[in-house]
Amino acid sequence: MEDSVSNIKPESALVELIVRAKLIIWDEAPMIHKHCIEAVDMTFRDIMRVCNEFSMDKPFSGKTVFFCGDFLQILPVVPKGSRQDIVNVAINSTYLWRNCTILRLTKNMRLLSAASSDEASRLKEFSSWVASIGDGVVGGPNDGEVTIDLPSDIVLSNSVVDEVNQLMMSLDQSHGRVYLSSDSISNSDLTSNGLVEIHSVEFLNKLKCSGTPNHELLLKVGTPVMLLRNIDHSNGLCNGTRLVITRLGDYILEGQVLGGHNIGHKVLIPRKYE
Secondary structure, eight states: OHHHHHTSOHHHHHHHHHHHOSEEEETTGGGSOHHHHHHHHHHHHHHHTTTOGGGGGSGGGGOEEEEOOOTTSOOOOOTTOOHHHHHHTSGGGSTTGGGOOOOOOOOOHHHHTOSSHHHHHHHHHHHHHHHHHHTTOTTSSOSSOOOOOOOGGGOOOHHHHHHHHHHHHHTOOSOEEEEEOOOOOOGGGGGSSSHHHHSOHHHHHHOOOTTSOOSEEEEETTOEEEOOSOSBGGGTBSTTOEEEEEEEOSSEEEEEEOSSTTTTOEEEEESSOO
């Protein structure tokens, strides 16, 4: 029995699974290029025509395919494509769309698990606000770009983030090192009207804004950090990469990648990257 199973080719097993399948669930369908969906449709028709010659005239050879997803999230990625290019490759642009029946979710399941009526009310208000952004209601009529004011209760100021970072760093009693940024004034500003005096190096060093590290950065071995710029994509060093510091040098930091394809790899980060 084991010998017969081991001799089955993977593609034969997949074909048999497709033939026997009655329901296929395809998640995050709006992210998929329509050509991928059409390729699956033609493959199913080609496979199933052996069992039923009339299956060539049915979408997905008569198989029930359940597409899941939200058009308010990420659409298919078209490198250097325009808005029209992206719309033209979305799932609702394929010839299969006319055979689809749209079912909408109308009940927020998170509200059912709320601990109190006040919490349920806050969750409902927040979910309605998020949905109104996706529907283009917030901000009034617009052409796709609009300024949206975030509610104060969901926004953390940069000072609060600094306090949390300082608290977490204080829990680690090991020795750390303080790294300073290197700010300078562009030469083009020397001819401007007094901008050099206003935007001095001292002024730049005092700036604290979201997405930009502070002038003074305290690091310790074992500190989790996140990159804010792309350095080396092939080694996983890009914006959003999370690492843990393993060594502190004068000009180079050593860190271990915490996620992605390069998880566990040790990488070197120069202190100054041009």
